[in-house]
Structures are given as C-alpha cells and as structure tokens.
Amino acid sequence: MLIRPFRLGDYSAITRIWQETGLDQSDKESLNDLAQHLAWDSDLVMVAEIEGTVVGVVVGTIDGARAYFYRLAVLPEMQGSGIGRELVEAIEKRFKQRGVNNVLIMVNQSNPEVLPFYLSLGYEVQKYVTLSKKLSS
Numbered sequence: 001m002l003i004r005p006f007r008l009g010d011y012s013a014i015t016r017i018w019q020e021t022g023l024d025q026s027d028k029e030s031l032n033d034l035a036q037h038l039a040w041d042s043d044l045v046m047v048a049e050i051e052g053t054v055v056g057v058v059v060g061t062i063d064g065a066r067a068y069f070y071r072l073a074v075l076p077e078m079q080g081s082g083i084g085r086e087l088v089e090a091i092e093k094r095f096k097q098r099g100v101n102n103v104l105i106m107v108n109q110s111n112p113e114v115l116p117f118y119l120s121l122g123y124e125v126q127k128y129v130t131l132s133k134k135l136s137s
C-alpha cells in the first residue's frame with residue numbers, strides 16, 4: 001500500500017469513498033471543503049492507494065500549535081485491514097514534521113462505533129462540547 005498526498009485525479013475516488021462510508025455532505029459541500037483544504041495545505045490531504053486504486057483518504061489541517069484531521073474514511077470492503085491506522089499514522093507524521101504534537105479530532109455522536117478505532121490509536125475522549133455557527137455571506 002502507498003500513502004501519498006492527494007492529486008487532482010483522486011477527486012472522484014475520494015468523493016465515492018465519502019459517499020459509500022456515509023460521511024454526510026453534499027457533493028458541492030465536499031468539493032468546497034476539499035478545495036479549501038487544498039488551497040491551505042495540499043500536503044495534508046492524503047490518500048491510501050492499492051494497485052492504482054484509491055481506497056482511503058484523510059484531510060488534515062494545522063492551526064497554530066494544534067493539528068486536526070477530518071473525513072478519514074476507507075472503502076467499506078477494505079476496512080479492517082489496517083488502512084485507517086496507516087492513514088492516521090501518516091498524517092500524524094506530517095504533523096510532527098511541522099512541529100505540531102497536539103492533535104484534535106471530532107467524532108459525530110451518531111458514529112460511536114468508530115471510537116474503539118481511535119482509542120486503539122491512543123486518542124482520548126475529552127469533555128468539550130462543540131458549538132458552531134454558519135455566518136451568512
């Protein structure tokens with residue numbers, strides 16, 4: 001397996017992965033989201049490739065001393081074979097190379113089944129409540 005930075009040609013493969021794994025956003029929102037991340041730091045959007053097929057993706061970002069990653073997903077039929085772990089380890093390595101050691105992730109409360117995965121990778125549940133607001137344009 002190859003873990004590498006995102007290339008433009010990967011777009012349809014990763015949108016498919018997000019659709020198939022139910023990471024809920026419309027195509028348009030995904031495209032905007034991804035375009036923004038690529039503009040910020042394309043090196044932190046990483047994919048897992050096996051025999052020329054993109055099977056997993058993670059989107060990372062750094063904000064000062066904190067790093068975040070989002071939209072980690074592996075094709076359903078490829079899950080459970082270590083790809084998610086490798087993607088997380090690869091993005092963590094990038095963060096460390098940039099001197100950032102503090103990683104935050106958000107897990108939707110409707111997706112508790114993913115928690116054992118993160119716990120097995122050393123993540124700990126914190127006691128924050130997330131609030132958000134969409135600013136009108």
Ligand SMILES: CC(C)(COP(=O)(O)OP(=O)(O)OC[C@H]1O[C@@H](n2cnc3c(N)ncnc32)[C@H](O)[C@@H]1OP(=O)(O)O)[C@@H](O)C(=O)NCCC(=O)NCCS
Pocket residue numbers: 021023071072073074075078079080081082083084085086106107108111113114116117118120
């Ligand atoms: C979460 C996800 C990315 C994990 O990827 P994956 O390739 O299936 O995970 P891995 O095979 O690398 O598993 C890594 C470790 O987590 C453990 N793990 C994974 N899922 C688990 C589960 N449901 N329960 C317990 N442990 C689990 C594995 O045992 C493994 O530990 P090990 O390496 O010590 O054996 C994948 O399941 C996915 O795409 N889910 C749908 C999208 C999603 O919910 N993304 C997260 C958004 S926050």
